[in-house]
Amino acid sequence: MKLLIADDDPQLVRALRITLAAHGYDVVAAPDGAAAIQLAAQEHPDIVLLDLGMPQLDGVQVIHALRGWTTVPIIVVSGRTGSADKVDALDAGADDYVTKPFQIDELLARLRALSRRAGAGAGEATVAFGDVVVDLAAKSVARAGAHVHLTPTEWRMLEHLVRHPGALVTRQELLRELWGTEQATDTGYLRLYMSQLRKKLEADPSAPVHLLTEQGRGYRLVL
Structure with a gap:
C-alpha cells in the first residue's frame, strides 16, 4: 500500500518513512502543499498523511484540491489541537485527524481502519x-x-x-x-x-x- 506523507518536518518524515516501510508501506513524501498535490496526481497513493501547517498551500487548501478529483482517504497529522482546526479539516474532506505528538501504534491502527473502510466501499450496491x-x-x-x-x-x-x-x-x-x-x-x-x-x-x-x-x-x- 502506498502512502503519501505531506509534512515540512524532515525529521518526522524520515522517522515515519522508516517505521511505515518496516510495516510494509511504500512511502512517498512532499515537503509542502503544492508538491503534495503534484505527487498525489503522479503517484496515486492509497492514503494521504497530511500536516495542516505547510508552506505554499496549507493542509486545508490541499484537502480541497484533492477532493476536487479524488476520494483517497486523508489522515490529518497535526500539532493543532483546537476543535475549530479539526472541524475545518474534516469539513474540507479529511477522513481522520491525529494530533501530534502521537504514538505510532495509534497511527498504524488509524491506517488499518481506513484501509478496511476503503476496501469495504469497493463494489458496494x-x-x-x-x-x-x-x-x-x-x-x-x-x-x-x-x-x-x-x-x-x-x-x-x-x-x-x-x-x-x-x-x-x-x-x-x-x-x-x-x-x-x-x-x-x-x-x-x-x-x-x-x-x-x-x-x-x-x-x-x-x-x-x-x-x-x-x-x-x-x-x-x-x-
Whole structure:
C-alpha cells in the first residue's frame, strides 16, 4: 500500500518513512502543499498523511484540491489541537485527524481502519430509502432522480448510518467516526448535521420517517 506523507518536518518524515516501510508501506513524501498535490496526481497513493501547517498551500487548501478529483482517504497529522482546526479539516474532506505528538501504534491502527473502510466501499450496491438513492461506491446521493449536494461531514454521517441500516448508532460512535474521538462531549454538531440531512433527504424534515433520533442514545436509519 502506498502512502503519501505531506509534512515540512524532515525529521518526522524520515522517522515515519522508516517505521511505515518496516510495516510494509511504500512511502512517498512532499515537503509542502503544492508538491503534495503534484505527487498525489503522479503517484496515486492509497492514503494521504497530511500536516495542516505547510508552506505554499496549507493542509486545508490541499484537502480541497484533492477532493476536487479524488476520494483517497486523508489522515490529518497535526500539532493543532483546537476543535475549530479539526472541524475545518474534516469539513474540507479529511477522513481522520491525529494530533501530534502521537504514538505510532495509534497511527498504524488509524491506517488499518481506513484501509478496511476503503476496501469495504469497493463494489458496494446502492441503498435506497423513500425517494433517496445512496451510491456508496460513487459517494453520491440522489433524491427523486436529482443529485443532492452533501458536505463531506454530512456524507460521512449518512454513510455510517447507511452501512448500519436499522441499527442504533450511538452518539459516541458517530463522534468517533466524524471527529476521530469518542471523548468529545458536545453533541450539538451531531444534531446540526442530522437536521441538515433531514432537510435534504426527508419529505417532512419535522416528522422524519427514515433518519430517526433515539432520544439520549443516538440515531437510526430506517429503510
